[in-house]
Amino acid sequence: MDRSQLLRGTLDAATLAVIAEHDGYGYDVVRRLRAAGLGDVGDASVYGTLRRLYRAGALTSYVMPSDEGPHRRYYGITERGHEQLAEARAIWADFSLALSNLLKTDVGVTV
């Protein structure tokens, strides 16, 4: 199974989930996604996704000065983003349950 394909289909939901926890800026979102186990997520994919979600109205954006570096463009989740996230959660719950059942092996090999 191609992990990058799976990631492509689920990165919107993952990004929304990370920002729903608390607001974050680009590189911060990358780090938090990696820390959550998506070690192979690409920086460019995250930045692109943030811009797209922002354009679609799922995120808001604001700039905060930072002491140690450049200004940071923070993203927060909007009402619309919350709706999208809830929808993604429902789809994923269904989907992952179905796939977990399908891929279950009776020899007890854990994936």
Add this chain to the structure above:
Amino acid sequence: MSTTTVPPEVEAYLASVREELDDLPSAERDDLLAEVEDSLVEAAADGPIAARLGRPEDFAAELRAAAGLHARPAEQRPGASSRWRELAAGIAAHPRIRSLWHLAGELAPAWWLVRGYLAVAALALLLDASWSVNHPWMPLLLGSAWGGVLVIAAAVAVSMWAGLRLRGAHGAAARTAIAANVLLVLALVPVVQHLREPRPERVLYVTEAAAPLPGLASSGSSVLNIYPYSRDGQLLHDVLLYDQFGNPIEIGHNGVADPNRRFLRTAIGAALFNSFPIRYYEPGTTRVARPNAGPSIRVPSIETPPLPAP
């Protein structure tokens, strides 16, 4: 955009990414790049970014895909700087250049024909093949000139087919075609040079007309004077001679008139070079020493055929 200095490493990387995005609307591109710049400056603190982010082209492609933007059009792929591309586009948009380009497109089939021959000729040169003597442009392949014809016909057919196939092609195929065309244009040099080489001698007999003698000639030797005689053996003086066109038959009319030569002159003093026999004055005088001198001849006894008086 940022208040702190951007490390040169990030600067270079960003420039490359910007180039890859230069087909996007500027607002769109600036938004994306602003996001990337802030993040890259921070990411650079965690280690070398190029090693972690991969090639700028791939980064840009991933960025576009994730942002839901169309992929970069394939034909704009070459990483030339946008300034060059704008310049090239400006030149290409000029009406004269466009009509030239259009003309080149129409003439392309002629080039396909030529390059088919060029490919075979270059190959023949590489293989050091012999060339037809009667048709110097024709290499002898597959054992004969007909083999050469066959190979050239096949090459031209392939070239035409490839030309039609690749018209307006993009990407790797187009690049290969361009490279092949450049190679074949370069092949023009040795092929033309070969065609210009002197042919081996084939004509062994050369008939060459002997250079005509200057002045009057008779039986291959120069005539220096003419002595006209009447039929009763009398030497005639001051006889004017003309040829069949009425042109004076002249002797010694080259350059300056000999001052010792006795000339008949016209009323305005022009010397006549066609009066014979030519007589010479004694040096420094206007006296001819022996006016009746001539070669020793003997006029034969003559039977005169009738010649009605005019």
